[in-house]
Amino acid sequence: MVIILENMDSCVGCSACAQRCPTSCISMVYDDEGFLFPRIDEERCTDCGLCKKACPVLKSGNAGQDQEQTGFPRAWAAWCLDDDIRLNSSSGGLFSMFAEHCLREGGTVFGAAFDKDFKVHHTAISKLPDLDSLRRSKYVQSDINQCYREAEKLLMEKRPVLFSGTGCHIAGLKSFLGKPYPGLLTIDVACYGVPSPKVWSMYLEDMKKKYKSEIAAISFRDKKNGWKNYCMHISFKDGSFYRRTAVKDTFFIGFGKNLLSRKCCFSCQFRHPNSQADITLADFWGVERLGLTDTRDDKGISLVIANTPEGLATLESIREKCCLSEISFMDAASGNPRLTASAPMPYQRALFFEDLNRGVGFSALKRKYMNPAVQSLKLWVKRTLGAGVAGKLKKLIKA
Numbered sequence: 001m002v003i004i005l006e007n008m009d010s011c012v013g014c015s016a017c018a019q020r021c022p023t024s025c026i027s028m029v030y031d032d033e034g035f036l037f038p039r040i041d042e043e044r045c046t047d048c049g050l051c052k053k054a055c056p057v058l059k060s061g062n063a064g065q066d067q068e069q070t071g072f073p074r075a076w077a078a079w080c081l082d083d084d085i086r087l088n089s090s091s092g093g094l095f096s097m098f099a100e101h102c103l104r105e106g107g108t109v110f111g112a113a114f115d116k117d118f119k120v121h122h123t124a125i126s127k128l129p130d131l132d133s134l135r136r137s138k139y140v141q142s143d144i145n146q147c148y149r150e151a152e153k154l155l156m157e158k159r160p161v162l163f164s165g166t167g168c169h170i171a172g173l174k175s176f177l178g179k180p181y182p183g184l185l186t187i188d189v190a191c192y193g194v195p196s197p198k199v200w201s202m203y204l205e206d207m208k209k210k211y212k213s214e215i216a217a218i219s220f221r222d223k224k225n226g227w228k229n230y231c232m233h234i235s236f237k238d239g240s241f242y243r244r245t246a247v248k249d250t251f252f253i254g255f256g257k258n259l260l261s262r263k264c265c266f267s268c269q270f271r272h273p274n275s276q277a278d279i280t281l282a283d284f285w286g287v288e289r290l291g292l293t294d295t296r297d298d299k300g301i302s303l304v305i306a307n308t309p310e311g312l313a314t315l316e317s318i319r320e321k322c323c324l325s326e327i328s329f330m331d332a333a334s335g336n337p338r339l340t341a342s343a344p345m346p347y348q349r350a351l352f353f354e355d356l357n358r359g360v361g362f363s364a365l366k367r368k369y370m371n372p373a374v375q376s377l378k379l380w381v382k383r384t385l386g387a388g389v390a391g392k393l394k395k396l397i398k399a
């Protein structure tokens with residue numbers, strides 16, 4: 001039997017193995033939890049070993065940037081000066097600035113978009129009007145499709161490429177390519193963990209049933225109530241809409257409680273200091289504590305990290321379109337735990353997927369694991385009685 005990884009729980013599902021396979025004998029198939037894993041057709045496999053060579057997890061021990069030598073990473077609080085783009089982005093709109101720069105140079109930008117059914121997949125764009133499809137975080141694992149192959153083809157033709165995604169997407173690309181290309185710029189986003197596409201589909205079906213209409217558009221990061229109080233916004237084809245702050249939305253509650261993430265996210269090997277991207281982007285939560293001016297308008301502030309000289313040079317070339325304020329990497333990292341460390345896996349995650357796979361309906365799963373009423377009560381106790389009392393109550397309830 002051919003095995004790519006001894007421990008398949010560490011597979012990130014990037015599909016570098018499948019895209020590199022010369023006999024196309026590896027297909028990506030969904031597991032019980034709704035995540036993609038490689039499946040090898042042993043009849044067609046020639047045991048050439050190229051899949052293992054392309055696997056970022058098998059390479060992860062010696063990857064990452066050589067920070068001591070280069071004096072990187074460097075960090076900035078940043079936002080783009082175009083308010084329209086900023087308000088339509090998750091944080092400060094920096095991704096759009098990098099993407100516009102690449103497109104102006106005649107390049108191609110790869111990133112995560114919704115398809116017509118609101119499943120999340122990677123795609124390539126080469127025209128400015130298409131950029132909005134890649135804008136804003138979609139908190140679901142994005143299917144890379146054949147994007148590594150497409151990017152490689154462009155790079156071999158010496159065309160500029162900006163490839164964006166999570167840390168594992170970028171590690172997968174680098175490992176797939178196997179050598180550096182001068183025209184390639186990579187951006188990863190700080191990552192909490194990637195939720196299951198299966199649970200996302202169940203959530204959408206539930207919404208369509210409740211609103212008795214097909215979905216027209218979705219934003220995970222609607223800023224009508226401000227950046228800090230961001231909302232899930234779903235508009236329906238019949239003109240109705242759903243808007244809930246993240247703390248009251250069932251999908252976000254499940255995400256926030258770490259019930260929905262892929263197993264490998266709990267021991268992610270591609271966060272800082274092991275990011276392999278030229279640039280890392282994140283929300284700059286807690287930026288107020290740095291006492292910078294102009295950060296209180298609640299339109300969104302990005303944390304931009306240049307990990308390489310190429311990343312820094314590109315940041316310099318978009319400088320006049322942004323407001324940038326350099327800070328120490330330690331200051332940046334201290335307010336953003338997911339930049340450098342994975343969340344622990346909660347024991348309820350296994351129970352959640354066990355229930356899901358024995359056919360418990362989405363309404364029951366919501367009530368049991370992602371209940372906005374319970375979440376609101378917890379928040380009320382924390383705010384009114386203080387975190388200490390909330391902690392004691394939690395222990396009492398568990399006991």
Ligand SMILES: Cc1cc2nc3c(=O)[nH]c(=O)nc-3n(C[C@H](O)[C@H](O)[C@H](O)COP(=O)(O)OP(=O)(O)OC[C@H]3O[C@@H](n4cnc5c(N)ncnc54)[C@H](O)[C@@H]3O)c2cc1C
Pocket residue numbers: 088089090091092093094095096110111112120134135136137138139140141142164165166169187189190191192193194195281282283284285302303336338339
């Ligand atoms: C799954 C996920 C978890 C995240 N967790 C955190 C976190 O814990 N802390 C934090 O500070 N920031 C987190 N972020 C990053 C943050 O939400 C913003 O993406 C980031 O601040 C960039 O915002 P922007 O305004 O510059 O650009 P935007 O236009 O908002 O971002 C678009 C970028 O996000 C990428 N993207 C969108 N959805 C996906 C996806 N499903 N998979 C891969 N790439 C995607 C696009 O390709 C593009 O590069 C997360 C993002 C994702 C996708």
